[in-house]
Amino acid sequence: MKVFVTGHKGYIGAHLVELLKEEGHEVTGCDTALFEGCEWEDCVPADRDLLLDSRVVSLDDLAGHDCVLHLAAISNDPMGDLDPNITFEINRDASVRLAKLSKQAGVPRFVFFGSCSVYGQGEKLDLDENDPLNPMTPYAISKIDSEKLISPLADDSFCPVYMRNATAYGFSKMLRTDLVVNNLLGSALAYNEIRIMSDGSPWRPLIHCRDIARAAIGFMQAPADKVRNLAVNVGGNNDNYQVKDVADQVKCLIPGADITFTGEVGVDPRNYRVNFDLLAQVLPDFKLSYNLVSGMAELHQKMLEHGFDAADFESDQFVRLRTLSKRMDRLELPTAKTTVS
Numbered sequence: 541m542k543v544f545v546t547g548h549k550g551y552i553g554a555h556l557v558e559l560l561k562e563e564g565h566e567v568t569g570c571d572t573a574l575f576e577g578c579e580w581e582d583c584v585p586a587d588r589d590l591l592l593d594s595r596v597v598s599l600d601d602l603a604g605h606d607c608v609l610h611l612a613a614i615s616n617d618p619m620g621d622l623d624p625n626i627t628f629e630i631n632r633d634a635s636v637r638l639a640k641l642s643k644q645a646g647v648p649r650f651v652f653f654g655s656c657s658v659y660g661q662g663e664k665l666d667l668d669e670n671d672p673l674n675p676m677t678p679y680a681i682s683k684i685d686s687e688k689l690i691s692p693l694a695d696d697s698f699c700p701v702y703m704r705n706a707t708a709y710g711f712s713k714m715l716r717t718d719l720v721v722n723n724l725l726g727s728a729l730a731y732n733e734i735r736i737m738s739d740g741s742p743w744r745p746l747i748h749c750r751d752i753a754r755a756a757i758g759f760m761q762a763p764a765d766k767v768r769n770l771a772v773n774v775g776g777n778n779d780n781y782q783v784k785d786v787a788d789q790v791k792c793l794i795p796g797a798d799i800t801f802t803g804e805v806g807v808d809p810r811n812y813r814v815n816f817d818l819l820a821q822v823l824p825d826f827k828l829s830y831n832l833v834s835g836m837a838e839l840h841q842k843m844l845e846h847g848f849d850a851a852d853f854e855s856d857q858f859v860r861l862r863t864l865s866k867r868m869d870r871l872e873l874p875t876a877k878t879t880v881s
Contacts, residue, residue, distance in 0.1 A: 543760070544602060544647070546570045546594045546638070547611030548586055552653070554714045555753040556609065558584040563757070568605065570597060571612065574870055578857050580715040580846070595634040602645035607760045610638060611653045614679065615860065624678035631682035632689070639690045643698040650700040651759045652690065653752075654683040656745050656773060658704060662812040665743070669704070669771050669818055676810060687771055694769035701759045701767040705752050706745035706775030706814065710835040711842045717858040720744060720783060724790045725836060728797035729843055730853035736801050740784030743813040747775040748830035758823045766822050773816050776828045780813040789832055793840050 543560055547553050548569035560567050561584055569586030572593050590601060594612040602608065613631045635652065642650050659667045660674035675681045687702045694700055709721030717726040727735045755774045759767055787799045819826065830838075846852075856862040 541606040541760070542566045542568070542604060544568045544570065544605040544608045545586065545611065546597075546608070547613065547653075549573060549583070549714065550575065550611060550615070551712045551714045551716045552708065552749045552752050553611050554583045554712050555750045556611070556756060557586050559750075559753050559757060561587075568601075570594060570601070572870065574867060575714070575860060575863055578714060578860075578863060580858075581713040583713045593634075594638055595630065597638055597641060599641055599645050602642055602647055605642075605645070605647050607649040607651065608638065608642045608647055609651045609653075609756050609760065610635060613653070613682075614864075627678045628682050628685075631679065632685045635686040636689045639693055639700060643693050646697075648697065648699060649760055649764070650690070650698070651756055652686060652700060652702045653756070654687060654702050654704045654771070655680065656704050656706050656775070656812060656814050657810065658684045659812040659814065660810055662743075665813040666777075666815040667773075667812055668815040669773060691769055699764040699768045701762075701769070702771040703752070703756065703759065704771055704773045705755075706747040706773070706779065706816075708749045708752055709746055709832075709839075710748040710750065710830060711839045712749050715858050716860060717853060718860055721746060721786055721832070721836060722839065724783075724787055725793070725839060725843070726848065726853045726858075728790050728794045729840075729848050730850040732794070732797050734787045734790050734794075734797050734799045736783055736787055736799065738783060738801075740787065740801060741782055742811040743780055743782055744786075745773075745775045745780045745812070745814040745816075746786075746832060747779060747828070748835040751828050751830055754829065755819070755823065755826060758826045762823060770818075770822065772818050772822060773814050774819055775814060775816050776831075777816050779828070779831060781832065786832070789836055793836065 543565050548557050549571040567586040568588045570590045614627045657680040658673045658675050660676040690700050
C-alpha cells in the first residue's frame with residue numbers, strides 16, 4: 541500500500557514508519573520537523589519526506605495514496621494549553637480539512653489518532669466508547685470535535701476510523717520524558733527520586749508507543765465494514781493503572797529511589813479507567829506486544845545504555861513543551877513546502 545503519514549517524525553511516528561517499511565509499504569511522510577534535534581537514535585526514513593505543515597497539505601500531495609494515517613497534532617494537555625487557538629487550528633481544523641481533502645483525492649481509508657483523554661473526569665470506571673465524554677482540556681476537546689466533524693464524511697468510498705489511544709509510554713527513537721511512565725522512570729534515574737506531582741490516585745490507561753503504531757496498521761488493513769466511522773479505545777483492560785502503581789513499578793527497577801508526592805499540581809481531575817473490549821472485536825488478531833513491566837524494563841535498559849542523567853531529564857530534548865515553547869513562531873501558517881527524496 542501507499543501510505544501518507546502526518547507527524548511521522550514524532551514519538552509514535554518513528555515506530556510507525558519503521559513498521560510500515562518492514563511490511564513493505566511505500567511511505568510518504570509529512571512533518572514540519574518542529575522537534576528537529578530531539579532524536580535519541582537515528583530513525584528509519586520515509587520513502588518520501590514532505591517538510592510540510594498538515595494545515596497546507598494539497599490534493600496533489602494526497603493523490604494516489606491508499607491510506608492517510610493522521611498523527612500530526614499538538615500532542616498532549618500541557619502543550620494544548622500553551623495556546624488553545626493554535627491547538628484547535630492544528631488538531632481540529634486541519635484534521636477535518638485533511639479528511640475532506642483525502643476523500644476528494646480518492647483516498648479510501650483515513651485513520652485518526654485520538655485519545656482516551658476525551659473521557660476526562662470519568663463518571664464511572666471501565667469506560668467504553670458509548671459512555672459520556674467529558675473532555676477537560678483544549679487538547680481533549682479538539683480530539684472529540686474532530687471525530688464529530690469528520691464523521692459525516694463517511695460513506696461506501698471513504699472509511700474514517702478514530703483511535704482513542706491510551707496514554708503512551710516506552711522507548712522510541714524520538715524519546716519523550718513528558719509522559720507519566722517515562723517521566724517517573726527518568727526522575728528516578730536523574731535524582732534517585734520518583735516525583736509524583738499529584739496524590740497518585742488518578743487512573744490512566746497505558747499503552748506502549750509501538751503498540752499504538754501496530755494498532756494503526758491494523759485499522760489501516762481491517763475490512764472497511766468492520767471499522768467504518770468507528771471510534772475505538774486502543775489499549776488493554778489489564779493496563780489501567782493508578783499513577784502510584786506506576787511509581788511502585790519504577791521502584792522495582794530502581795529500588796534505591798524514594799517515592800515523593802510533591803502535590804504541586806494538586807488534585808488531578810483527569811481520572812479515567814477504560815474498557816478495551818471493542819478493540820478485540822474489530823481487530824481480533826491484534827494483541828499488545830508490551831505490558832507495563834516489559835515496556836518499562838526495555839526503556840530502563842535503553843536509558844542506562846545512553847547514560848541518561850539529570851542533565852538529560854532537565855534538557856529541552858526530551859520534553860516537547862520546552863521545545864515547543866521556544867519554537868512557537870514555527871507554528872505560524874507556512875505557505876511553502878520542501879520535498880526531500
